[in-house]
Amino acid sequence: MDEKPPISKQHLTKDQALQKLRHYCAYAERCHSDVVNKLYDLGVWRKEHDEIIATLIEENYLNEERFAKSFAGGHFRTKQWGKNKIIQALKQKGVSPYCIKAGLKEIDEDDYEQTLQKLFSRKWESLKGTSNRFAKMKKATDYLLQKGFESHLIQPLFKASND
Known part of the structure; x- marks a missing residue:
């Protein structure tokens, strides 16, 4: 050989x-x-x-703050990631806390809440066959946490859904 x-x-x-x-x-x-x-x-x-x-x-080809803004805004809009997931991804890339904070400012709060509500509603509807409300709540919560949304924003969504 x-x-x-x-x-x-x-x-x-x-x-x-x-x-x-x-x-x-x-x-x-x-x-x-x-x-x-x-x-x-x-x-x-x-x-x-x-x-x-x-x-x-x-030569302004490389700008970490500009990268963080682009990354945060893009991943929120296209992948519907929450802030926690975006922060973790940027930290993994070694982006400074200052740039991460600047990047998160690219996410409009109203859009963020609407996206969270939309993802919650879609997930909640997909769990129609689940008879146990607590199992349904856990699955929906786990999904939204995995997407990077904050738990303090997730909990109030259950009060609104009396399903």
Whole structure:
């Protein structure tokens, strides 16, 4: 059996990497950790990472606050995530607490409450066959918590549904 030679990563020059990362950041908002991971994927030497990231920040290709706003607003609107889930995802990406707070301001409170109500109603209706009200409440609560909504906002929804 013939063995294949190990695949070696190409090592890009700093200018080549910078050009690729400009396209990468221009295509969609990115956070610092996304860019660092991309640098590793591109095989860029570790000693050049900080300088490349600094250049991207100076040229406004990389802006963590802008990323947090885009991420929070987008994930709320498209995936209907609650604030807790958005916060956890941003923390996982290493986004600063200041930027996370700025990102959450992108979510309109009225839209947030309407989305929560809509998700609750949809879930509650899907549980019509469940005869035990407490089992139904638990399933609905677990679903909304998993979506990232706060428990203090979920509980009042049950008072409104006398089903």
